[in-house]
Amino acid sequence: MRKRSLFIVPLFIVLILSGCMSNEPSHPASTENANHTAKPEQPAAKLPEKEKLDEFVKKIQPEGLQLNKIIHDDIDGDGKQEYIITFGGYERILIARFDGEFQLLGEPKESIGIVHHYSDVEIMNLEPDKKFIVLHSVGGHMDQGSGFSIFQVNGNTIKEIISNFPNATGRGTRELKDYDADGIFDSVSYHYLNDEQRHIVVSYTKYDGSGAEKQDLKYGNDNKRFVYPKQPQDVIKNFVENFHFKEWLTEELKQLVEDQTLIDFNMRNYVSFSGMEDYGLDLDIKEISSDEDSVKTFTVQSMYEKPTKPKLVFTLNKVSNQWKIKKVEQEPAIEQSQIWINGKKVDAKPILKGKNIYIPMQTTFPELGLNPQLNAEYQAFRVNTATSVVFFKADTEVVSKTDMNVDNFEADDIYENRMRKFKEKAVWIKDYPIQVNDKVYISLSFMKSYLNVNVSIDKENNIILSSEKFDEEQNLQQLYAAWEEKFGKIGNSYSNTWYVYNYKDFYDEYYSFKFWDIPQNLSYALLYYKDAEISP
Incomplete structure (x- = not known):
């Protein structure tokens, strides 16, 4: 009996050292650095796959670019590992499959039309049991924009699902996030407005752009909510600014007017909103008449427009200690x-x-x-x-x-x-x-x-x-x-x-x-x- 016990103890130690008692899966998504050293949370590819990976990387490595990051997973569910191999500061991103040997599938090609740079690449489950390649990007030059592109491996081809980046201005934030907490990632766009209320307009759809677009409104001001303007000039400015995203700010517009039909005014005929997300509106607001302290009239004109747009005349009444817009009309030609x-x-x-x-x-x-x-x-x-x-x-x-x-x-x-x-x-x-x-x-x-x-x-x-x-x-x-x-x-x-x-x-x-x-x-x-x- 004593001899049997002495045999069991060394055997137990050998089993621990050999990893036979590990609960880790055999083929997890993994990441390797430029020296091919496995990260603790993602084990490196096993031999001889790792040796073949080293040879493959040397074969495809662009001249003058260092190996950056390698991640792999069975992206398309065919039981074979897809590898994403990046070089430099993500200047080159190559996708390959391992099926006994490495096969180069190609590079992801996206449709973003503005200067930008990649900042990271991930393999993400954007909905249960569906994996995708996600490229994260930031704006080039002085732009502060950020966005992403989603790709799917389909056989031996790499298909773009969607690219979401603030193409119009190069500024703004686009991200992948389960915004409505339904278990499926959403494509979320944040519009930071340089206006009186510091609005943050959030719009989101399913990650692939399908389905109805939904909106959410947030406030970047100190109160984190709508604050009614105290001065009549600020009421006018708030009113005009809200026409930039009128479909999302209609309820706020209704609070600023005495006549509800004014929210249907065609403000874009008189004001350009191209700079709203950068430097805000340049409005020339001048008081032209005042009836004591209950009625005021102002002229309003969009500044620096070429050609010059017509002036508007705003009439405001003071109702319950708040200035409300009663009338908006085009100023007659001089x-x-x-x-x-x-x-x-x-x-x-x-x-x-x-x-x-x-x-x-x-x-x-x-x-x-x-x-x-x-x-x-x-x-x-x-x-x-x-x-x-x-x-x-x-x-x-x-x-x-x-x-x-x-x-x-x-x-x-x-x-x-x-x-x-x-x-x-x-x-x-x-x-x-x-x-x-x-x-x-x-x-x-x-x-x-x-x-x-x-x-x-x-x-x-x-x-x-x-x-x-x-x-x-x-x-x-x-x-x-x-x-x-x-x-x-x-x-x-x-x-x-x-x-x-x-x-x-x-x-x-x-x-x-x-x-x-x-x-x-x-x-x-x-x-x-x-x-x-x-x-x-």
Whole structure:
């Protein structure tokens, strides 16, 4: 009995060392590194299969690329092992089958149309008892996209099942995941929107793209939920942004409007959404009217569009302390706008050049109390206002303005021959007067900046102008009295352009073309005004 026990103990040890008591399957999926050293969780191919693998790898190895990763499994269920052999940084991915000898089946060919790189390869059970080859990929260059491609081994061919990568922008996330926890993997797309709510729109279908697409909405903001915007401008921006994925954000749109029919507005006619997943929307939102604090109206335009898209007019009401959109409509074309001057409708039509609105000078100036005087030789105009004398010339980028007040008079007697006068200021501008079909047009911004005209545009897109009419004679008498009191007779007629004996002399100086050199200077602006300041 003792001898039998001594025999059993060594035999038990031998069985343990030989692995006869192992529960591991005989042909699991395995991974091997560049030195063919088996990973602990995936044993290497057994001899002589491993020796043949070494020879096969050397035979197919591309020049200049190191062996990267080897995995294998019976992918198609025929009892034979398929090997996936990768080189370099997944620059080459080769698929082979072992059936006593290694047979090269080829490389997976995918249909992704944007620059990308492979980041990994796996053999995955995407549904019970079905194995597939999955290539994971990331975007090239500065793109941050990620995606995948699925392949199936069918006999001796490698068939692409689907490729899912953010081809349109190269950005975004596509992944394989059992999103609905039904035991079958899904092809999941994540759209990260650069909008007010930081929406994350998730869409998913079965891994092969079959079946109905389903959606899920998540929020990347701090609250992880929809937060109603506080400011009316933010309500507008939120509303416009939601049209990018309107089919998934309809319920949110309904919360932002007072009139539910507005969610059917064709926003894509006015706004381009191409940058929503990159840098968001560029919207120019300007308040144009406000009724106390309960009704506000804004113009909204998509910025940097070529060609420029029409403006929209949004009207919002405050309901239960929340701003709701009541109305959205296209702004009427400026050419159809009416011009009102000092409460009177004027028979004239504006025109648009670039971003500037122009109105005809000959029709509108008399209603504003402005009397332009033409210098026929140089085709320059002089306009007297209550505070200044302004010279301009159509299609010339310089305006000359001389403020007529005693503080603007050069009174310092620096040397005897100094020509004392009111100081002229010339400025290079972008909104200069223009001539169209023999008519001179003045921009609204020019009238506001240089001619003391009040300018506004109402919510019907009408142009509203007003000015304080002044009596030129009375205005000049007041100027003379102030000038006489402060300066009197300074110097003499050689050193003082405005050397006068009485009001009549002062009157003549003012109304004569004593500014005789300015029309000429405007005609040669690049020479005479090369050092003038430039308006921002």
